[in-house]
Amino acid sequence: MPADRQLPWPLRKARVHEVFGPGARAFAAVFSAAARGDVLWLRESWHGEMINPGGLCRFLDVSRLLMGQVPTQADGLAVMEEALRDGVIPAVVLELTRPLDPKQGRRLQLAAKTGETTGLCLIPEGMGSNAAETRWHVAPFFDPQADSTPMRWEITKNKQGTLGVWNVRWDDQTHRLHVVPPAGD
Amino acid sequence: MTRRIVCMWFPRLATDRVLRARPVLGPFALTERHSNTDRIHCLNVQGEAEGLHRGMSLADARAFCPDLLSAPARPDHDARFLRILGRWATRYCPWVGPEGPDGLVLDVTGSTHLWGGESALLQDMHMRAERAGLTLCVGLAGTRGAAWALAHHAQGIADPGEEQAALAGLPIAALRLEAQTVVRLQRMGLRTIGDLAGTARAPLARRFGQGLLLRLDQAMGQQPEAISPEADAPHYAVRLSFPDPIGLSGDVMVGTERLLAALCEKLKAREAGARVLSLTLRRVDQGSQQVELRLAAAMRDPARILPLFERGVGDVDAGFGIDQMRLEASVVEDLPVQQVGAVRKADPDRLSDLITRIGTRIGLENVQRFLPADSHIPERSFLISPAAFATPGGSWSVMRPRPLSLFPPEPIAATGPRPPARFRWRRMSLSTGRATGPERITPEWWLDDPNWRAGMRDYWIVETREGRRLWLYHTPQNPGWFVQGEFA
Incomplete structure (x- = not known):
């Protein structure tokens, strides 16, 4: 797959996207940082794992972040739809644990279109929805030379474009995303 | 028209209030804690018949009367009960004020004939108080002081202009004097009000000050004394009754709209905003259903509040129909009128509306914000607080890199x-590519955290060759290795 294409970033507006893989949360953090305004991050309240604002402040101003603890995935979807449709919060992130049926995915897309907001679903591997605009696989990789934190972003589904793989690096100082040329392997 | 004042005294207000809800046959007392001793605050009739008195210590009272039942006194509840009684007493006249912690004073000038004369008025008061289970003593006179004296010491009516004769035989204490003054007057041989009124005024004033003579003159009507009723606390509740029961949620919403308009008008007049609204729907079968709405910010705009009720009203089971609706703002906050600016900023109202809507679904306390906290312990370096009650702020300064997720x-x-060099974590075989550390964090000894029983921790950032970047720690005092977080 050619790796020299332009990275389709930021994510297309008024759409809902999907991401999976071990670096999905970092992808969501970069996505939140790109949004202008508040970010709503929804997750089910039974998760033992929590988001650490100390780590998140590398990416964005944590005071922009609203966390929603939802009891079930159905509530999470309802809240996400409500927030997407309202349009006052430009970016909504939802952590999913079960696959969406086509109707649910479509409803999210319609809500995002109405509110002109962007949504991102963090999905378990292999549980993507057909309605998603793009689907990304994100994994961190080890760079033996430099002391940096590179990630490998692969787009595995794209409704309006081609697929591709990019190596990216987040710059803490400038709060910008840099595409790095692939290592010679 | 000559002034006529009624003084109502509830000598056992506190116990009567408690016993109305839970009657007791034997002696009963309410106790209050004064300087490490439980003392009797109020007694019922049976308790007084046993020879107990107020101010006695509870231990002594138990020794006198082993089957005494007691409960702690609640002066705040008593005060509220007295306010309710004050509201009830406006049935006799519009001018009702409090008289001490256990009495009311009513200016019944010109309204006694509505009850068939003065004695009929007092009889009606006695009858109703008895029916409500309250002990009541009443005095009616031309002045507030004389009415008080009669209520507390004689009960009955002093005819217009006859205060002096009616009070002559009453003890000095009936003049609302301090206990010390009463004792000193009694030592001088002045036991009744008649004695006092017959004594030369100048020596009395020199010895006891103007206060004594003022009280005497107030009782006799030579000095004016005003009755000042407290303004009622604003009451933010409205209700609506229907001639025929309704059941469609659209109809209920229209009813709610009408109630909201009236309630918001009230809120606007006082520059207040509702924070919690509760809508009570009473059904034909006497059952009632409640819809509670907690708002993310104080609000008084009916058009904005109404859509927020939709979800709650949709869940209501109307049964055979709803015939009464009541809307109450149970928590009210100040909401001053804001200046209208020329420049429109980002709309904070829309965000709080959205938080409210989300809150009606998942609970307002589940929409949260992170606030920075002052601690080196990773789990305690931030606070989570409900977004509706937290203002975003504080600076997030992080000295050392911290993982994105903590577990x-x-x-x-x-x-x-x-x-x-190699380890297994979550059924993955990982090998260390680069390790940065250690960063030593010691437990906060002033907080006993069971997770930190193993002692201090040396944290390492481990970049594995497989890609994952993990936060490992070693506990040197209690050797062991753990994974606690993952970096981006």
């Missing part, structure tokens, strides 16, 4: 103070 420590098999 409860997961043990891995490794030994030694350096991170292992």
Whole structure:
């Protein structure tokens, strides 16, 4: 797959996207940082794992972040739809644990279109929805030379474009995303 | 028209209030704690008949009367009960004020004939108080002082202009004097009000000050004394009754709209905003259903509040129909009128509306914000607080890199103070590519945290060759290795 294409970033507006893989949360953090305004991050309240604002402040101003603890995935979807449709919060992130049926995915897309907001679903591997605009696989990789934190972003589904793989690096100082040329392997 | 004042005294207001809800046959007392001793605050009739009195210590009272039942006094509830009684007493006249902690004073000038004369008025008061289970003493006179004296010491009516004759035989204490003054007057041989009124005024004033003579003159009507009723606390509740029961949620919403308009008008007049609204729907079968709406910010705009009720009203079971609706703002906050600016900023109202809507679904306390906290312990370096009650702010300054996700420590098999070259975590075999550390964090000794019983921790950032970047720690005092977080 050619790796020299332009990275389709930021994510297309008024759409809902999907991401999976071990670096999905970092992808969501970069996505939140790109949004202008508040970010709503929804997750089910039974998760033992929590988001650490100390780590998140590398990416964005944590005071922009609203966390929603939802009891079930159905509530999470309802809240996400409500927030997407309202349009006052430009970016909504939802952590999913079960696959969406086509109707649910479509409803999210319609809500995002109405509110002109962007949504991102963090999905378990292999549980993507057909309605998603793009689907990304994100994994961190080890760079033996430099002391940096590179990630490998692969787009595995794209409704309006081609697929591709990019190596990216987040710059803490400038709060910008840099595409790095692939290592010679 | 000559002034006529009624003084109502409830001598056992506190116990009567408690016993109305839970009657007791034997002696009963309410106790209050004064300087490490429980003392009797109020007694019922049976308790007084046993020879107990107010101010007695509870231990002594138990010795006199082993079957005494007691409960702690609640002066705040008593005060509220007295306010309710004051509201009830406006049935006799519009001018009702409080008289001490256990009495009311009513200006019944010109309204006694509505009750068939003065004695009929007092009889009606006695009858109703008895029916409500309250002990009542009443005095009616031309002045507030004389009415008080009669209520507390004689009961009855002093005819217009006859105050002096009616009070002559009453003890000095009926003049609302301090206990010390009463004792000193009694030592001088002045026991009744008649004695006092017959004494030369100048020596009395020199000895006891103007206060004594003022009280005497007030009782006799030579000095004016005003009755000042407290303004009622604003009451933010409205209701609506229907001639025929309704059941469609659209109809209920229209009813709610009408109630909201009236309620918001009230809120606007006082520059207040509702924070919690509760809508009570009473059904034909006497059942009632409640819809509670907690708002993310104080609000008084009916058009904005109404859509927020939709979800709650949709869940209501109307049964055979709803015939009464009541809307109450149970928590009210100040909401001053804001200046209208020329420049429109980002709309904070829309965000709080959205938070409210989300809150009606998942609970307002589940929409949260992170606030920075002052601690080196990773789990305690931030606070989570409901977004509706937190203002975003504070600076997030992080000295050392911190992981993006934190989880409860997961043990891995490794030994030694350096991170292992190879280890297994979550059924993955990982090998260390680069390890940065250690960063030593010691437990906060002033807080006993069971997770930190193993002592201090040496944290390492481990970049594995497989890609994952993990936050490992070693507990040197209690050797072991754990994974606690993952970096981006």
